[in-house]
Amino acid sequence: MKLFRGGPLWRDEFTIDQADERYVNRRQFSKFLVLTSLGMLVGNVMIAVRAWLRGAPPPLPAAPVALASEVPLGGVKLFNYPTPQDPCILVRLGEERFVAYSQKCTHLSCAVYYEAAERRLECPCHQGYFSVEDGSVLQGPPPRPLPRVLIEKRGETLVATGIEIGARAGGHA
Numbered sequence: 368m369k370l371f372r373g374g375p376l377w378r379d380e381f382t383i384d385q386a387d388e389r390y391v392n393r394r395q396f397s398k399f400l401v402l403t404s405l406g407m408l409v410g411n412v413m414i415a416v417r418a419w420l421r422g423a424p425p426p427l428p429a430a431p432v433a434l435a436s437e438v439p440l441g442g443v444k445l446f447n448y449p450t451p452q453d454p455c456i457l458v459r460l461g462e463e464r465f466v467a468y469s470q471k472c473t474h475l476s477c478a479v480y481y482e483a484a485e486r487r488l489e490c491p492c493h494q495g496y497f498s499v500e501d502g503s504v505l506q507g508p509p510p511r512p513l514p515r516v517l518i519e520k521r522g523e524t525l526v527a528t529g530i531e532i533g534a535r536a537g538g539h540a
């Protein structure tokens with residue numbers, strides 16, 4: 368190997384020593400961080416602008432789900448709302464009092480059923496219990512109340528008019 372100026376030829380042609388190399392790497396890393404941060408900032412701004420432009424989601428369509436006479440006192444009617452893939456449960460709590468909820472447990476989506484003796488909605492998968500009065504969690508692993516389906520009584524027809532997430536109380540027909 369030929370030696371020039373006290374070292375091998377390749378050292379003369381690639382004159383970056385180890386200290387400089389670290390400096391370049393640090394600079395490249397800083398550049399990478401700045402560009403990544405800028406990219407994330409631009410992405411977040413775009414998401415915020417799109418959400419702002421879209422505004423509130425459109426209201427759900429009203430849909431008849433049962434006749435009041437079909438559901439005896441303490442009885443249940445299953446229906447789907449707002450799409451055929453969304454199972455719901457309607458419970459008649461009084462002569463003129465109907466409540467309805469999504470039938471999907473907020474833990475892992477098992478179907479809840481009404482336990483009339485306990486006056487609560489129960490999930491058989493992990494013993495999650497919900498209040499039939501407002502859908503709130505009474506016991507077990509479910510992290511959130513059942514989404515409540517808003518029910519209006521129009522004549523003899525019970526009509527679903529929307530869904531309330533995280534319902535606390537009220538909302539009977």
Ligand code: FES
Pocket residue numbers: 472473474475476477490491492493494495507508509
């Ligand atoms: S899926 Fe309902 S409690 Fe786990």
